Amino acid sequence: MSTDHRLSPEHEELRRTVEAFAHDVVAPKIGEFWEQHEFPYEIIREMGRMGLFGLPFPEEYGGMGGDYFTLCLAIEELARVDSSVAVTLEAGVSLGAMPIFRYGTEEQKRRWLPGLCSGESLGAFGLTEPGGGSDAGATRTTARLDEATGEWVINGTKCFITNSGTDITALITVTAVTGRKPDGSPEISTIIVPSGTPGLTVAAPYSKVGWNASDTRELSFSDCRVPADHLLGEKGRGYAQFLQILDEGRIAISAMATGLAQGCVDESVAYAKTREAFGRPIGANQAIQFKIADMEMRAHMARVAWRDAASRLVRGEPFKKEASIAKLYSSEVAVTNAREATQVHGGYGFMNEYPVARMWRDSKILEIGEGTSEVQRMLIARDLGLAG
Structure with a gap:
């Protein structure tokens, strides 16, 4: 197996491009955003125009046709200057868009990925819960399918969710218990909840030690209803x-x-x-x-x-x-x-x-x-x- 990690000319060109962007665009501005706990919308829009949010996705969904290695190169160069901007890209791609690309139906991919790849919208991953932490299998958020309306009804709370409350957040992918397995253990599934869905409450931003220019919030679901076809992947395979x-x-x-x-x-x-x-x-x-x-x-x-x-x-x-x-x-x-x-x-x-x-x-x-x-x-x- 090769252990040669020298960059190809294409990878090196991308690295240099992001390095220049980080130093010329991010560095002069980010300190003020960080101090004021403000989300840097214009910087994120410029990153979208550069194609950074679409790096690992196919062109047919609005991506750049790269791979995960390419994404990580960009993340490293951004983090050399600022982590808030870097984590916005990391979470927007690996946690927000990647689940839809990996597990979504063709309709879900075509509906959501173009906006996420362009950076015009952001996705979030609703996993962590106040009483769960590292024990993600102890999910308490529930989702039941209302057969009469053909909707998932979601109840529960998520915490520490990155990109969940910005003006351009389009969706949160939520893990929830949808039933019980034969051995009595919880059956966990993943459901797409669009921003603004009734029953979804997005709390004010946390007051954090760091990452002050990124968006992190608590989410609560109270009889939050989404169509049955918002199930992401196979029922019971969310874990x-x-x-x-x-x-x-x-x-x-x-x-x-x-x-x-x-x-x-x-x-x-x-x-x-x-x-x-x-x-x-x-x-x-x-x-x-x-x-x-x-x-x-x-x-x-x-x-x-x-x-x-x-x-x-x-x-x-x-x-x-x-x-x-x-x-x-x-x-x-x-x-x-x-x-x-x-x-x-x-x-x-x-x-x-x-x-x-x-x-x-x-x-x-x-x-x-x-x-x-x-x-x-x-x-x-x-x-x-x-x-x-």
Whole structure:
């Protein structure tokens, strides 16, 4: 099996294009959005016009005809500058649009994917519940089919749902218990709920530690009704579907964590070259040099990890363990690099006007979202045959 992860000319061209966009368009504006907890609609629209939301989807649905590796390249470059913009793309594609592409009917794909691929609309993935957390199988949200009206009737609550309440959110894909299996365990299915559906209440945005320019909310469903044909995939297969979606999404989160880790290196190198203490740049001190060298080493190895997992996915090979390794390693690397970059910047690293302050606050959630570090260790151990 090849382990050569050098970029093709097409991939390198995309990477450079997104890198330039991140530095020329995102970097000058995002600090103000982040400080004011505002969603950067114009930046997201420009990303849509670039085709970033359609990267891994076929052209027949409005996509760019790329693959998951291509998407992750774009996510990493955005995260080198800002994680709020990066997670909006990551969640909009891997959690919002990908379930419809993977499991939707032809009619569902043609109805929803063009808008999602263009960035004119966003999708959200309603999985996590207030009492569930990592135990996604303990879903309490229910959906029953009203035979008289031919509608699903949904009741329950979801929390921490990204992209669920923006002005351009088009749909939320919701996991819900739709019955019981012969052994008494819950039968979980996935249902598409369009934004604005009566019975769906979208709460105010959370007050968060980081990702302040992204949209994250709680959702509640009270006799929320959608047509029967809004079932996504096979009834009772929702649990298996979202496990696959999360496996893929962990690679994208790893790419985002790698971008943040590399962004910490970028900012630290630039600061160390210009900040003087005791008559010379602090970058001339070996203590600072070694600190930044270790940061670069960690970012490099995180990149190797996600590219390996993404390459396996694209080739159709097993990738579950490699995705968990990449997600676990890169998220912890991002937290470490953010802490070290703040130390390199000294007191200025504690000021929000410096990007490393945002990176420090943005990094921690990477060890939690789409599977905590503890869950990743559990999955890796299970793959090694160490059953619990």
